[in-house]
Amino acid sequence: MPANRRPRAREEKRDEIVTSARRLFVDHGYDETSLSKIAADAGVTTNTVYWYFADKDHLLVAVLETLLAEAMSRYEPIAARPLGDKIMFAVDELSAMRNLVDTVHSRRSVSPVIDRWHDTFHGVADALTRDDLPPETAEAASHIIAFVVEGLLTHPGDDTERRAIVDLLVDRIAAH
Known part of the structure; x- marks a missing residue:
């Protein structure tokens, strides 16, 4: 489970998820990057990623x-x-x-x-x-x-x- 972090505003948390996804998609590729890896990199749970994005494709569009x-x-x-x-x-x-x-x-x-x-x-x-x-x-x-x-x-x-x-x-x- 990710380490506790200070409470973050909704947009800030969303931006951190997008930043992590961007880095991992570019470095490792879309297919090799799971939502759980993105969540861990962003310091959130996988469920939190789903709170912001319906699925990995919607997250990719946010990165794009x-x-x-x-x-x-x-x-x-x-x-x-x-x-x-x-x-x-x-x-x-x-x-x-x-x-x-x-x-x-x-x-x-x-x-x-x-x-x-x-x-x-x-x-x-x-x-x-x-x-x-x-x-x-x-x-x-x-x-x-x-x-x-x-x-x-x-x-x-x-x-x-x-x-x-x-x-x-x-x-x-x-x-x-």
Whole structure:
């Protein structure tokens, strides 16, 4: 049983659970991380985790929301940069959590909450690139960008190779 700790506010306790889950999901993977390991790391009981999250998938979504919020807070200086820089930013941000990207894709077919989060994430990502694309092809082009980013995460190369791929992509889809 976890050691007694000072009483914590509800949001603080929830944040500690999410922080523990994030660390364990990133370090050990989703499948290898049980809710009991997360609870122990956060200094709470497993039942406490269930008080805040319906299941492990809901906790994963909370972790993903936190990661997305952090990435978006770093995006502001990139927002005015060329499309290629925006795409490279996405690749760099997502590379740090590559195994979570894989988890989202593998779990979305069996988890409605993860599937909804995935669709919402793609909507956000599409919105960030649409203004840089010709209106008549923006929807398809934004999807192609997502596919290329996911491909670069699955088959990582060095920075020079990734940049060459992104530059070729931008050259082909963003021509006005």
